[in-house]
Amino acid sequence: MKKYTTIQKDFYRESGQWLSPFEIWSKCINPNLHYVYLLRKCQQHRKKSILGIFWRFVLRHHQIKYGFQIYPETQIGEGFYLGHWGTVVINPKTKIGRNCNIAxxxxxxxxxxxxxxxxxxxxxxVWIGPNAVVVGHIKIGNNVLIAPNAYLNTDVPSDSIVVGNPAQIISRKDATEGYINHKIYY
Known part of the structure; x- marks a missing residue:
């Protein structure tokens, strides 16, 4: 199997197709994909290198332009997908696994x-729906759907759906089926 870059794996999640660097760049007309591209470029380069400084400067400009507040220090697994353009705030110390969607x-x-x-x-x-709030030192398992407008401040086991405020957790094996498309398998 061909070795793909992290950026290619992120963009595969959007289209279900493996894209060349030029095809990826042409999809950057979408603000959410453009931001993921810039974020990954920052993560590729050391903070104090010339390229690292350049990409951080460009990312900062686009944080303000698009309303995404996601920092290069955030540990994000491959297959990351921002579903839509709109304000997203993620603490830089957060750890996010593979094949995650954030609305x-x-x-x-x-x-x-x-x-x-x-x-x-x-x-x-993990699929996190529009306007959901996830806060505190909590662990969210694999295959979890966090419904729109949910407020979550407690641990969630794998194979669960989270709804409401306060959060109610419902066990379900197919929690993210149909919500997370074009998964990257390892």
């Missing part, structure tokens, strides 16, 4: 006090 209006934040002080750790194949 517009999502906040993944740090809790500064209480029993869940810290940042979330998100597993593989």
């Amino acid at each position: 517009q209006g999502v906040t993944i934040a740090q809790s500064n006090r209480g029993k869940n002080e810290g940042v979330p750790e998100i597993g593989d194949e």
